[in-house]
Amino acid sequence: MSVLVGKDTRVVFQGITGSAGSFHAAQCIAYGTQVVAGCTPNRGGEVFEATGPQGPVKVPVFDTVSEAVTQTGANTSCIFVPPLGAADAILEAIDAGCELVVAITEGIPVMDMIKVRRALETSRAKLIGPNCPGIITPGACKIGIMPGHIHMPGRIGVVSKSGTLTYEAVGQLTALGLGQSTCIGIGGDPVAGLDFIDCLKLFNDDPDTDAVIMMGEIGGNAEESAAAWIKKHMKKPVAGFIAGVTAPPGKRMGHAGAIISGGKGTAKEKIAALQEAGVKVAPTPAEMGATLKSLL
């Protein structure tokens, strides 16, 4: 009925005692996510209290992720640790045996992320992010910072580099009556976890996803690689949008990865590659939902 996360996902929040971590842990619990543990060094033994759909929830806090996993059966981590400690937090979650790590933190040094990627090569864990809104299977599990109420359970897969642009697309889909199977924000950093192709594969194999919408942006060539993969393997219709047609070269547009350098990574090239692969690209960000609908 979805990919990566669902009703059975058991989440440990790393950084649950921080201001952002506690706020969003509470939001996720209110949405119905099973947040079973928190982790903050030196805060083990405390209890985090919040309110879920069925009433009050008490979440035990541990000093290490390993303890949290052993004692609560957590299988997924959500990371709200400040940037300079975040890579270490991801490594800790991988080491503790979490199958999925969702890193929300923005501003992790790229050298740290290169090491994390290297650790992932010899692990079965999957990483989403960093610098992303997280992942949501509407009606079942929300891990991240997206507003839950704009989503609706359904059969459209959503994958995107940008947070608020994803909300915009989801808002349009919901308004058109098109619910979502799972929405994955992969983040806009130059070195990150799951990429477009990883997510497209998951949606392609998911019997409960009928079509996919992907939102990319300038910088790198992940969109071009995705286009090549779609052309060869994708069995389901794909709609797309690329942000940054008007972005000037050499300027970082918010995200560390969103930069046109050496004439590469322009929106035009990406749109052309996607169209060549049969993806229907929305002409404006106001038409993302309608473009997807036209494919059904």
Add this chain to the structure above:
Amino acid sequence: MKIHEYQGKQILAKYGIPIPKGVAAFSADEAEAAAKELIAATGSEVCVVKAQIHAGGRGKGGGVKVVKGAAAVKETAAKMLGMQLVTHQTGPEGQKVRRLYVEQGLDIKRELYVGMVVDRERRRVALMASTEGGVEIEEVAEKQPEKILTEHIDPLLGLAPFQARKLAYGLQVGKGSPDPKGTVAQFVKTVMALGKAFEKEDCSLCEINPLVITGDGRVVALDAKVNFDDNAEGRHPEWAELMDRDEEDPVELEAKAVGLSYVSLDGNIGCLVNGAGLAMSTMDIIKHYGGEPANFLDVGGGANKDQVTKAFKMILSSDKVKGIFVNIFGGIMKCDVIAEGIVAATKELGLTVPLVVRLEGTNVEKGKQILESSGLAIQPATTMADGAKAIVAAVS
């Protein structure tokens, strides 16, 4: 973050990379004194005067001059300081020269290229080397890609000496040297040091172009382009001193200081948006309907009222802005916080241009109420497209 050539060289020297003797100078007199010092130390009259700006291609634009004697250095420096140096990286208006670097001249036999960069596709740091130094490497990459040798670095192992040797023999660095073995050894040592510097200093780019081999077979970094990964600023307090504020857009710096992401553009429609992707898309849709954005401004996910106020004031105080489009899809960002910021900023600076506001998401009703009761002349819009059309119509 970018730094100057002379600053980059000082960093490389710290790791043991040989650099020519040189002195930074901020006036023609300082340049003359620097030249005298160099001539006394090296016994050679040949000096190089190099303009220090954060852009490549300085030589072609007249920012690098080889001259003989301290008097000639002073004269050249006087001409170079204050000039608008135009290169392929500065844009047509060029960049004003405020600093110089005076360096000893060398007997150059060969010019090589060595550079390191993050390879996004491989998720590794790539080390590149080429026999085609001293020219634009992008051009070599396009026209003669076989002339660039690349090694990827395993982050757990670090750069291995065998990789540096592969490059040394691949480029035949010993060829033509009076001491081929010594030249190979120096090249390997230099490349290993570069690998270490890149990691320890949290670089996003590190280029030596050219890395020269002198007539007597020595390996020397004749140029240095070092860019830092902005995300690592927190663990490099020393970067604050390396920053040259003259080279940065003052508005962008001001924005950064309060945690906003701002980029100046050429149009006349000011934009205030939350989220980088939505901010870029907002620029795109304005352009789609025939308008021109004046800026990219991402107030981020969790901005408070003060940040929004600051952001809105930055847009209001720009002369080129003839209209403003606020496009918010509130997630963590609450619409009422945005509305309060807008009202606070306009109270202080007044509102003389059309303002179109599109609010969606968390606390949208509260936000709309605040704007309505403020008495400001605001055109509300329900969708991105409506908002973009309205602001384009209002400014044209």
